[in-house]
Amino acid sequence: MGRTPCCDKKGLKKGPWTAEEDELLVNYIKKNNGHGSWRSLPKLAGLLRCGKSCRLRWTNYLRPDIKRGPFTQEEEKLIIQLHGMLGNRWAAIASQLPGRTDNEIKNLWNTHLKKRLIGMGLDPLTHEPYNSHSPTTKPPASPATRHMAQWESARLEAEARLSRESSIFGAQPLPPLPHQPTKIDSDYFLRLWNSEVGDSFRNVTGRGDHKAACHSPTSQASSSTKCGSVSAVTTDQVSPQLIGFSAGMASGNQNEEMMECKSCKSNTEEVICGGSDSSSSIDDMDDCSDTAFQLLLDFPINNDMSFLEEGNSHDEYAPAPASMFNMENSFLCPL
DNA sequence: AATAACCACAACCGCCTCACT
DNA sequence: GAGTGAGGCGGTTGTGGTTAT
Incomplete structure (x- = not known):
């Protein structure tokens, strides 16, 4: 059973992309007005990468409409709200934040927002307060x-x-x-x-x-x-x-x-x-x-x-x- | 100055869905 | 309807940078 791998991994480069690789990928997509088949793209573009890797690099980093830089408070609020409704549906959440990728949002959640909720005594998975589940869990710490x-x-x-x-x-x-x-x-x-x-x-x-x-x-x-x-x-x-x-x-x-x-x-x-x-x-x-x-x-x-x-982007949470x-x-x- | 610990983020992996035959 | 391939998605890992000791 099992699927055949998306590509023959032998001889393919892995790890961080170089500027040259980025250039090859961007140039190919620009030249062809799109990526076409991701599977065949690496060969056609002269890249020693798996098509999947190319797609990820493009969608998460090279796409021209990507908004770089730190998330604004509004964006963070929106992510928290949407996560409360959608759960870990990063792609769905990302679709509501123009210029942000699912990967970026996922990383933000895992590194900042999740911790912030935990710090507030909330289960980041359900957004429920911990003490609603079990009497042994810690009570809310703040208003x-x-x-x-x-x-x-x-x-x-x-x-x-x-x-x-x-x-x-x-x-x-x-x-x-x-x-x-x-x-x-x-x-x-x-x-x-x-x-x-x-x-x-x-x-x-x-x-x-x-x-x-x-x-x-x-x-x-x-x-x-x-x-x-x-x-x-x-x-x-x-x-x-x-x-x-x-x-x-x-x-x-x-x-x-x-x-x-x-x-x-x-x-x-x-x-x-x-x-x-x-x-x-x-x-x-x-x-x-x-x-x-x-x-x-x-x-x-x-x-x-x-x-x-927060006063600063990732400072400790300040009570309202x-x-x-x-x-x-x-x-x-x-x- | 060296190094351990921590953090942020890019990238990979495996599974799932969908379109096509 | 079943099989197959491609793309997409979410979880996890790896890597490089920063901070603390």
């Missing part, structure tokens, strides 16, 4: 950790709800949970992420605007149905899943406007907390969609992720102000 614990708790709750909703929408296949990653769930989250919904999620800064949106059903509807570059993601397709997704995201938000949004829409709390009940109707889910979208808009990303910011953690979980109900 930021508690905040993340709540954030993660809400996210997990949303996942569980998503799972249960999948049984309600039996005819409509739903993606599995992020901790059981598949291509489908990646696509799903990325569709959301790339949609206007995700855009709003990323860019919520003006608190007045979203409040107006909260009271404007039309604005919600249009936002739900317009998905930008995303391929044909309709409200009907998104709504049930969005509930879980955005509820998890919104769980970190405790601002007053959030509460106002809850009160402005009857049954909001019930929708969020109990929308997955087996008696829930499709209409409930439509309501959920609007509410969930609003929650998504309400998520104060710029504040809530600020505890991940206590004012950030005045959260209450009134909109989170037991499953």
Whole structure:
């Protein structure tokens, strides 16, 4: 059994690439307007390398659109957020960071971000607080950790709800949970992420605007149905899943406007907390969609992720102000 | 100054998926 | 539907640079 090797390794060079090799590879790809078959490229380009090695060198280092240099805080936040949704789907995460490669992101995660989460008492694999698994694990060490614990708790709750909703929408296949990653769930989250919904999620800064949106059903509807570059993601397709997704995201938000949004829409709390009940109707889910979208808009990303910011790029984590953690979980109900 | 320890990142390896026959 | 090859992906390792002793 076993596959034949991608190339005959005998006589092939390994290890770091030289400038000459880089030049040969770049020149060949430029000259041919593309790499063509990677397998045959080394021979045609005059390289003593395996095609796979050439592909890696090109995609991770030589590609002209690669952004070099240190990651910005925004990029790091984005990676953490996406990792929470997608897990170790480095390619999927990289697709959301123009100019960054999966390898680069993977390295950043393994060398910095993972340690940072561990330092905060969070399991970098699940983003769950350690002490939620076992009483023997160490408790959160800081307000930021508690905040993340709540954030993660809400996210997990949303996942569980998503799972249960999948049984309600039996005819409509739903993606599995992020901790059981598949291509489908990646696509799903990325569709959301790339949609206007995700855009709003990323860019919520003006608190007045979203409040107006909260009271404007039309604005919600249009936002739900317009998905930008995303391929044909309709409200009907998104709504049930969005509930879980955005509820998890919104769980970190405790601002007053959030509460106002809850009160402005009857049954909001019930929708969020109990929308997955087996008696829930499709209409409930439509309501959920609007509410969930609003929650998504309400998520104060710029504040809530600020505890991940550091004075210097890789300094020790600095606790966030206590004012950030005045959260209450009134909109989170037991499953 | 020497060297051990640590860190960051480039590169490799093996498995998986998909397209093609 | 099965077999095969190519590309892609994620985990891991190797290497060079930096810092600490």
